[in-house]
Amino acid sequence: MELRTIIIDDEPFSREELLYLLKNHKEITIVGEASSAEKGLEVILREEPNVVFLDIEMTGMNGVELVETLQKLKRPPSVVFATAYPDYAVKAFRLEEAVDYLLKPFDELQVSQAVNRLLQKHTKSTQQPITGGTGKLAVQLEDRISYLDPKKVLYIYKEGRDTFIVAESGTFSSKTALKELETKLKGFSFFRVHKGYLVNMDKVEELVSWSTSVFQLKLKNNKDHIPVSRNYVKELRETLEL
Known part of the structure; x- marks a missing residue:
């Protein structure tokens, strides 16, 4: 999948740094740059990108105001905010188009995670929705194997090399890796909120x-x-909300 991308930032060095990091991803095609939100809007209307990497604090129109303007478009691009100001995070994530939030100076891993989230969002329409399943989770007790109904499982977490399943009836250890359990539970309403937690x-x-x-999740009863990784907050909110 091609992600037609525009970088908008009033700091030339930041644009160059981000451009350099994004060139490591073959899915990203840079179709334009801009040094202000106003100029960026012109480029967006001309190039019609599906992704914008956008600074927030800029002279004139800021990044949040630009996204609010983009919401009027028939197909607004996805946005990854790139800024030195962490205080904008909560407000930024309230915007529907916001996919991720990068803090300066940019980190290669953080940028890679943002690209992966963009790819997930843009391929979401081709993925199958979560549906109910009929399987059971096997857990080993001292003298027997017990089978748990996934619908009665609250969350699953990894601690070191061990995996634990927290259910309504208690906490059980499992020899199955968290990633493998995530695959087995695709037919149920489970979501990875952190590298070590499945809820x-x-x-x-x-x-x-x-x-x-x-961010943290509070569960019923x-x-x-449960800790929530910042990289999963936007997708988590989309999953939780109608």
Whole structure:
């Protein structure tokens, strides 16, 4: 899939740095650059990209205001905010087009994760929706194997090399890796919210913001708070909301 991309930033060095990092991804095709939101809007209307990497704090129109303007388009591009100001994170993620939030100076891994999230979003329409399944999860007890109904599982987490399944009936250890369990549970309402946590979305009660970059999930009838990686917040909100 080709991601036609525009970079908008009033700092030339930041544009060059981001351009350099994005060139490592064959899915990204840079179709334009701009040094202000106003000029960026002109480039967007002319080139019709499906992705914009956008600074927030700029002279004149800022990045958030530009995205609010882009929402009027029939097909607004996806946006990855790229800024030195973490205080904008919560407001940025409220915008429907926002896919990720990069902090300067840019990190190669962070940029790669943003590109992966963009690819996931733009291929989402071709993926099968979550549907109910009929399988059971096998967990080994001291003297027997027990089978759990996935719908009664709250969350699954990894601790070191061990995997634990937290269900309504208790916590069980599993010899199956978290990634493999994620694949097995694709027919159910599970979502990866962190590299070490898989959560049953039907059990989620609240998404709590502890700071501009730290989020946690509160589950129904459970006192545990599940950490949410910043890279998953936008997709998580889309999954939770109607």
